[in-house]
Every structure is written in C-alpha cells, then in structure tokens.
Amino acid sequence: MGKLSTVEELKRAAIEIRKNLLELCSKEVIHIGGDLSVADIMTVLWQYQMNYDPKNPKEESRDRFILSKGHASAVTSFNQAAIGCFTTADVIREYATDGGRFSMHSCDLVNPFIEVSTGSLGHGFPVACGIASALKMKGNKTSRVYVVMGDGEQSEGSIWEASMNAVHQKLGNLVAVVDFNGLEADGTLDEVTALGDIADKYRSFGWNVREFNGNDIAEIKNQFDHLPEITSDVPTVFMCHTTKGKGVPFMENQVRWHAGRVSNEQYEETVKTLDKALEKEA
Ligand SMILES: Cc1ncc(C[n+]2csc(CCOP(=O)(O)OP(=O)(O)O)c2C)c(N)n1
Numbered sequence: 001m002g003k004l005s006t007v008e009e010l011k012r013a014a015i016e017i018r019k020n021l022l023e024l025c026s027k028e029v030i031h032i033g034g035d036l037s038v039a040d041i042m043t044v045l046w047q048y049q050m051n052y053d054p055k056n057p058k059e060e061s062r063d064r065f066i067l068s069k070g071h072a073s074a075v076t077s078f079n080q081a082a083i084g085c086f087t088t089a090d091v092i093r094e095y096a097t098d099g100g101r102f103s104m105h106s107c108d109l110v111n112p113f114i115e116v117s118t119g120s121l122g123h124g125f126p127v128a129c130g131i132a133s134a135l136k137m138k139g140n141k142t143s144r145v146y147v148v149m150g151d152g153e154q155s156e157g158s159i160w161e162a163s164m165n166a167v168h169q170k171l172g173n174l175v176a177v178v179d180f181n182g183l184e185a186d187g188t189l190d191e192v193t194a195l196g197d198i199a200d201k202y203r204s205f206g207w208n209v210r211e212f213n214g215n216d217i218a219e220i221k222n223q224f225d226h227l228p229e230i231t232s233d234v235p236t237v238f239m240c241h242t243t244k245g246k247g248v249p250f251m252e253n254q255v256r257w258h259a260g261r262v263s264n265e266q267y268e269e270t271v272k273t274l275d276k277a278l279e280k281e282a
Contacts, residue, residue, distance in 0.1 A: 003047060010221065013043050014039055015274055015281065022262065024095060026261070026267035031074070034069060034071060034181065036075075037181040037215075037244045041179065042148070043082075046080065049221075049224040050065065054084040055084075057085070060140070066131070067118050068125045068128065068148060073105055076106060085113045122156025125147055125158070125163075128145050132145040142230070149176060149179065151180045152189060155193040170233040172236075173231075175235075179214065182244070184255075184258070207234065207235055207236065215242050244258075245257050
C-alpha cells in the first residue's frame with residue numbers, strides 16, 4: 001500500500017483498480033464506463049503523482065484533487081484506498097449505504113478525503129480554478145490543483161468561463177484533465193452536443209495543451225513527469241484520448257454501460273479477463 005514508482009507497478013495497479021470496480025459493480029449500480037475510461041489516469045495520479053498524505057488530508061502543502069466529473073466516484077475511492085485513506089473493503093461495504101462515506105457522487109460532508117462535493121457537471125472545474133487562484137494569492141509554491149473532467153462535461157458554459165479566467169489569473173499550478181472518451185450518458189458527443197476540436201479551444205484561450213492516449217500508463221506517467229513548474233504562468237490541460245469501458249471488452253465504447261450493474265456471469269467472465277491481463281504484466 002502506498003506510492004508506486006514504475007510503469008510496470010502502475011499497470012498492475014490499474015488492473016487491480018478495474019477488478020475492484022467490477023466487484024463493486026456486481027453488487028451496486030455504478031458509473032462503470034467512465035470509471036474504467038479514466039482508471040489509468042487516476043491510478044497514475046493517485047498512486048504515483050500526487051503529493052498527498054492520507055494521514056493528514058488537510059496538510060496545507062498537499063496537492064488538491066477535484067473530481068469535476070463527479071460520477072466517477074468509485075474509481076477515486078479505490079485509488080484513495082490504494083494509498084491508505086481507508087480500505088478497499090470499506091468502499092465495497094459502505095457504498096450507497098445510509099450515512100456511508102461512498103456513493104455515486106463524492107461528498108465532502110462524510111468523507112474527509114474529498115476536497116469538494118461534486119456531481120453536478122460543470123461545477124468542479126470552476127471550484128478548482130478558485131482553489132488554484134487562492135493558493136497562488138497565498139504564495140503557496142508546493143501545491144498543484146488537479147481537476148478531472150469529462151468530455152461531455154465540456155458542453156457546460158461554466159467550463160469556458162473558468163477556462164478563460166484560469167489563463168487570466170496565470171494559474172500555472174492548475175492541471176486539468178479531460179477524459180476524452182467520446183461518449184456521454186445518452187450517446188456520442190456529436191449526437192448530444194458536438195463540441196468541435198476541444199483541444200484547439202483550450203489552445204486558443206491560451207492553455208498549455210497536451211494531447212495523448214489516456215489509457216497508456218507509460219505516456220500518462222511521462223506527461224506528469226514533465227509538467228511545467230508550479231510557479232509557471234500558464235495552466236495545463238491534458239486532453240486524454242480514452243475508451244469508455246476500457247479493459248472490459250463487452251463494455252468498451254458502449255453507451256449502455258455509462259452506468260449499470262453486472263450479472264454474476266458477466267462478473268466471473270470479466271475477472272478472468274482481468275486476471276489474464278495481470279498475468280501478462282507479471
Ligand atoms: C449539470 C448536470 N447535467 C446532467 C447530469 C447527468 N449526467 C451524469 S453523467 C452525464 C454524462 C457526462 O458525460 P461525460 O462528461 O463525457 O462523462 P463520461 O462519459 O466520462 O462518464 C450526465 C449528462 C449531471 N450530473 N450534471
């Protein structure tokens with residue numbers, strides 16, 4: 001338990017996260033498609049990149065994490081479990097129970113490892129920009145603010161208002177991640193609200209844009225390794241091309257698996273697939 005350092009370790013950790021997600025998904029409805037698409041990014045972020053002490057979640061020098069696509073709460077919880085915030089068994093036992101710490105959206109009232117409650121799309125990103133701005137004003141030079149968004153979420157107007165302000169405020173301590181899986185809850189991006197070239201939009205607003213495969217652990221790690229200085233003047237956005245449902249063949253690129261629960265047979269089949277993937281990485 002704790003921080004990992006190599007691509008090989010991180011690849012195995014991401015498969016373990018997927019196994020945990022599927023176990024939970026055999027008991028409860030979760031947003032499995034978008035949890036799986038962002039699983040590799042979240043594994044590298046939580047288990048390698050972030051400066052975060054699970055024993056002291058309010059330490060001033062910590063990195064901040066905001067899940068703007070708040071429905072990906074399960075993949076967040078399992079990664080927080082992996083670094084020791086609580087246990088994986090806690091997440092599975094308490095998920096969606098009355099008063100429990102874990103549910104379909106993350107809540108800061110019951111879970112001290114959540115900076116800000118999210119779930120209403122388009123809200124987490126402006127809050128993250130505000131936190132980054134406040135840290136900068138306070139002269140904090142140790143903390144980055146990481147915020148994870150969906151690509152469908154980019155159709156919220158608040159995203160673009162905040163993205164202009166982040167450049168205006170010179171928030172070099174801000175790292176935004178867009179989980180670009182091409183699907184929303186009800187269809188493809190182009191069917192719901194076509195957004196054109198999202199990366200180009202950020203570029204035109206003055207962001208440092210990095211576009212890469214968000215299911216490639218080595219590439220994700222490489223991009224985190226080469227972030228600009230926290231004290232730089234330009235915010236960074238990772239435009240991560242991913243596959244919704246990644247790692248579970250019958251879920252990949254299927255709108256139907258935005259959210260759901262798997263049958264016992266589907267669960268058994270998936271565990272075999274993921275165990276084979278683990279053997280390959282051994
Ligand atoms: C303001 C708001 N409108 C609608 C929803 C319902 N909703 C939950 S997830 C989702 C689709 C989001 O798509 P995307 O951002 O691409 O997430 P991903 O596909 O990665 O899960 C929608 C519309 C919401 N949570 N908030």
